Amino acid sequence: MTTRPTDVRRAQLTEGLGAVRARIAEACRSAGRDPAEVGLTVVTKYFPASDVALLAELGVRDVGENKHQEAADKRPAVAQLRGADDLRWHFIGGLQSNKAAAVARWADVVESVDRTKLVSRLATGAAERDAPLDVLVQVSLDAPGAQGRAGADPDDVPALTAAIAGAESLRLRGVMGVAPLGEDPAEAFARLAEVAEAVRRDHPGATWVSAGMSGDLEQAVAAGATHVRVGSAVLGPRPVIK
Ligand SMILES: *Cc1c(COP(=O)(O)O)cnc(C)c1O
Secondary structure, rough: OOHHHHHHHHHHHHHHHHHHHHHHHHHHHHEEEEEEEEHEEEEEEOOOOOHHHHHOHHHHHHHEEOOOOHHHHHHHHHHHEEEEEEEEEEOOOOOOHHHHHHHHHHHHHEEEEEHHHHHHHHHHHHOOOOOEEEEEEEEEOOOOOOOOOOEEEHHHHHHHHHHOOOOOEEEEEEEEEEOOOOOOOHHHHHHHHHHHHHHHHHOOOOEEEEEEOOOHHHHHHOOOEEEEEEEEEHOOOOOOOO
């Protein structure tokens, strides 16, 4: 009997998923939290549609992508492989203003809204949907003044959340953050938790906190993350895109 490549890959993904689910469960146990409170979004950027289809077969419900064109192509390819598209697709990448409306047409959740200019463009794209588009505000967790990654300055978050809440085709679900390199992720996630709490005071339905990746999901769960975004710990090292 020969072993088919799909079987090898399925076994790898089963092992990766099992290991990550065990880490989430252990982090929840340490934090005194119910594992049902922490959702897993598997970050499938750079990986083929066939991997996404296998993950769906293995019970994954949420996947994350960071490039508009890659995801816009991958989503129909996955639906074709499975004969259905029952996944929730999260956009987690840097969002260009001129792509925002297009992203709003295929994504189910946009996690990386970091400036007001994006809101009306997302709302325009989302107006064509049957249901509102779920949106998170990406908060910068860099030290003030640091040359950092994407994300809204915490001081700008109230204006941004107000703009999203005022858009009929968008639904504000909460906040997202990426811990800066070279800093204790626990401190960064503690700052995100403070911002999340302030957002909930103004918008009680905005309860999602998306934080934690392969290297720091434990610290994120300890700080109250409701969604972790994990790529390489499930799928292996990302292929190099030339
Ligand atoms: C790529 C990416 C992840 C997943 O990173 P891993 O270290 O592979 O788990 C999570 N969040 C964002 C915003 C990403 O771009």
